[in-house]
Amino acid sequence: MIRIVLADDQAVVRDGLSMLLGAADDLDVVATASDGSAAVDAVVRWTPDVALVDLRMPGLDGAQVTAEVGRQAPDVRVLILTTYADDDAVLPALRAGAAGYLTKDTTGEALCSAIRTVAAGGSVLDAAVQQRLVALVGPPVPAPEPDIPDGLTTREVDTLRLVAQGLSNQQVATRLVVSEATVKTHVNHLISKLAVDGRPALVAWAWRHGVVH
Incomplete structure (x- = not known):
């Protein structure tokens, strides 16, 4: 079973993602958080396999959460979710150690697959995010x-x-x-x-x- 901490500042998104992921036999959302600081606390407390983190949240943003997770719970893999692939925090989040980056228009099937890939030690980059990285470099x-x-x-x-x-x-x-x-x-x-x-x-x-x- 892949254990997940889910962090997003929008309740409707958290609830929707929790239902989506909970429907998969091998995925288990063990905790949710509505801001960056709470996300870090939840990760440290529950030590999940994957932290699914929104990029833009109150307090700490996704890049800062990723960096803190790397320091306090280095075995936890971070998968970033964001609305826009051209967000300026794309590169900082990846530099901080995020294992993957997806936009929120991804399908439920693709999201579940990405979580499994990241939990297994792989990396996942949305095609739009790859294009953004090329533009940045x-x-x-x-x-x-x-x-x-x-x-x-x-x-x-x-x-x-x-x-x-x-x-x-x-x-x-x-x-x-x-x-x-x-x-x-x-x-x-x-x-x-x-x-x-x-x-x-x-x-x-x-x-x-x-x-x-």
């Missing part, structure tokens, strides 16, 4: 060929391309016919070799440098 490098630095293996480049297209580690493993552990190793090597700050920044790097179009 700047325009693509104009080059006829991908701007790939020396030191990356062919397998690492293949992994980078698939990750940047939004595939999960499991999907990348299936595509490349390797184990999921091998994909995780490639991703960690890519983050280290490219000196980027986590998987979201890795995705942005790939788009900016023409690895994917």
Whole structure:
């Protein structure tokens, strides 16, 4: 059972999401919160698998909640929900350690799937959020060929391309016919070799440098 703390300042949204997630056999909302401080308190108290956090809340916003969760309950994975993908707090939330970022127009099925992915150690980025990240890091490098630095293996480049297209580690493993552990190793090597700050920044790097179009 995946245990969830749900934080949103709108009661109707909290109630709706609680009903939606509660209908899934493997998801359990153990606590809800209406502001950022209460969200952190609930996470520390209940130590859920996933904290589903609204980006804009009274007190602490989603990025600040993510940072506090990282300090006080580092094993809890944070999945951000927001109304607008172009919110200026997109990048701060991901830099703070959010494992995923979805807009509120996502489907219930996609939300449940995202929670399962994040709980399993994966990352989820809404397509609109990926586009926003690319915009934040700047325009693509104009080059006829991908701007790939020396030191990356062919397998690492293949992994980078698939990750940047939004595939999960499991999907990348299936595509490349390797184990999921091998994909995780490639991703960690890519983050280290490219000196980027986590998987979201890795995705942005790939788009900016023409690895994917």
